[in-house]
Amino acid sequence: MLGLQLAGQDINPDIVILLIATDPAVLGFYFIAVLVLYEKTEGVLQALVVSPLDATGYLFSKAASLSTLAVSASFAVAVSEFGLSPRIAVLLFGVLLSSLLIVFLGFVAVSRFDSINEYFLSAAVWGTILFSPILGYLGLFNTPAFYLLPFQPLLITIEAGVRSVSLWKVIYAFAYLVVGTTLTFLWARRSFDRDILRQGDPGRKLGHGSTQSTGTDRWMPMPQSPWVGLLVTDAKNWLRDPMLAFAAAGPLLLAGVIRVIAPVITTRLAGIVDLTVYYPVIAGSMAVFGPGIFGFIVGMLILEDRDTDILTAYRTSPLSLNGYLLYRGSTTFFFSFLSTLPALLVVGLVQSSAPILLGTVVLGALSGPVIGLVLGLVASNSIEGIALSKFMNIVLLGPALVIAVVPEPLQFLAGILPMYWPVKMYVAGVTGQSNTFALFVIGIGVHLIALVSVAKLVVPKTITRR
Known part of the structure; x- marks a missing residue:
């Protein structure tokens, strides 16, 4: 917001749309990873097996808190640039649904990992794919395949909260987000049971040649000089x-x-x-x-x-x-x-x-x-x-x-x-x-x-x- 204020009042709306889409609206994808890995390390997730809170409650508690943060930040940015208007409700509802979907998707992405560093390096691939519709929005490269990715309906709903957008695009965007959020929740629920509670074989990790890595694998006895090791x-x-x-x-x-x-x-x-x-x-x-x-x-x-x-x-x-x-x-x-x-x-x-x-x-x-x-x-x-x-x-x-x-x-x-x-x-x-x-x-x-x-x-x- 400080950068937008320094840039002046005549800032291009496209810049604000991209700012909301690439920062507050998707921050849950990365923060859910940190929360899950931290709680996994501290044994919090394993304790859920004997606690009254089930996987559904756990997932929705995380999604609710992170989505509230995303909606609040998006509201602040939108109001500071465009003022209060009925259109902002469309923007905020789109951010809410998108944030829920992205948080659940982030849980699926992180559930197989035990290290924050492994996850974030692999998340670079996820991010490259998810954010690729930006190329179409900027007019650099466009393909109908972008409509299969969750970032495309997010862009449409945010844009609809700022200016007029074709009705069919708005219908597509909200239909995608409702269905997509439901499916990713079911996917996240299954990942929770398989990779967290049952501690099943995580299989091949994205970006890794082995199925599992351990701390001892990285910290072997150091030969010669410690620096050399x-x-x-x-x-x-x-x-x-x-x-x-x-x-x-x-x-x-x-x-x-x-x-x-x-x-x-x-x-x-x-x-x-x-x-x-x-x-x-x-x-x-x-x-x-x-x-x-x-x-x-x-x-x-x-x-x-x-x-x-x-x-x-x-x-x-x-x-x-x-x-x-x-x-x-x-x-x-x-x-x-x-x-x-x-x-x-x-x-x-x-x-x-x-x-x-x-x-x-x-x-x-x-x-x-x-x-x-x-x-x-x-x-x-x-x-x-x-x-x-x-x-x-x-x-x-x-x-x-x-x-x-x-x-x-x-x-x-x-x-x-x-x-x-x-x-x-x-x-x-x-x-x-x-x-x-x-x-x-x-x-x-x-x-x-x-x-x-x-x-x-x-x-x-x-x-x-x-």
């Missing part, structure tokens, strides 16, 4: 898990998409707004996208290691706790660097010199360890980790928005966030400003201060907290 184990996990490879390719794929669709959108909005003015910021935002992905992955790994008492074991091992955190931070920087450099080259849009490019990549890669350590050490559990990651999305995208709409020197207030500096340096460099080296030095300093602050202030208070 961790590196070998992580390398095996990356090679055998295509979902990790998919996550690694994410920044490059996004850069390619931006390179293709940015000129198309610029042409469509010609006469309304000149997007070429914002090309440096759009391209520069790629400097923090890759670090954001790897920071999230590493942060969730740290949370999982802490929840399973692995961090406690490291405190008395040759690796030591500080060595473990240094390893996680170093590998996050390394992979962030490797993903950001080609992404900035592929995105195009503007020309950049080699020094500007490398300096931006270094600053962006330093953001990865900051994100990972803050996420992994500040959150007490996976649920808090997911909630904190939602805030981290604002931290990642906020600086780019500030650079785009807030003039200097006021925008330098955003410099308290390390992610501001790689984007700022890139924008300054490609627009011919002479202060790029000073921005690089300041950015290095801000990142180091952030890392030291986490190590000195946060770690002692949170590393042993359960």
Whole structure:
């Protein structure tokens, strides 16, 4: 909502429609996963066998709470942009039905997993399929097959709450959502009985070559240097898990998409707004996208290691706790660097010199360890980790928005966030400003201060907290 207010009152309604559809309306898909996995780990779900609450009550309690959150957030966004009108009832009812369907679908997707990291990497495939109707909405690619996916009726009902939509589309959308919600509930109920209560064989997991993975599979005795042991184990996990490879390719794929669709959108909005003015910021935002992905992955790994008492074991091992955190931070920087450099080259849009490019990549890669350590050490559990990651999305995208709409020197207030500096340096460099080296030095300093602050202030208070 803050971003919409900064953008002004004449914002395109399509942007608001997509915002509601891709954030509050579908947040239940991910939050149900965190809730289920946390309760499975704590033995809460197993206790339902002898409790008065049956599977139906459990599923509807989760769906009701998450759907209420989705409807409330959607209402706030819609009213802030379009005001109160009878049409909003259509939007909210569509969001309610869609949220119920998506929560039940999220339960089906997560019921076979025991690790939050395994689920979220596999959820990338689910998300790619579910969100594909966005391509049709933007006019980039359309096919009747999109009408088979639940995201299509969600888009239609939200749009119907904003402006006129064909009656047959509205009838289709609500019929789909009513029938789809019923069927996904029955599917979720069956998954609950099979995978939770009966603890049946989960079968082959999406994105995994084996039918079941265990903590001991990932934490084998470390040969030679402890760092070498961790590196070998992580390398095996990356090679055998295509979902990790998919996550690694994410920044490059996004850069390619931006390179293709940015000129198309610029042409469509010609006469309304000149997007070429914002090309440096759009391209520069790629400097923090890759670090954001790897920071999230590493942060969730740290949370999982802490929840399973692995961090406690490291405190008395040759690796030591500080060595473990240094390893996680170093590998996050390394992979962030490797993903950001080609992404900035592929995105195009503007020309950049080699020094500007490398300096931006270094600053962006330093953001990865900051994100990972803050996420992994500040959150007490996976649920808090997911909630904190939602805030981290604002931290990642906020600086780019500030650079785009807030003039200097006021925008330098955003410099308290390390992610501001790689984007700022890139924008300054490609627009011919002479202060790029000073921005690089300041950015290095801000990142180091952030890392030291986490190590000195946060770690002692949170590393042993359960």
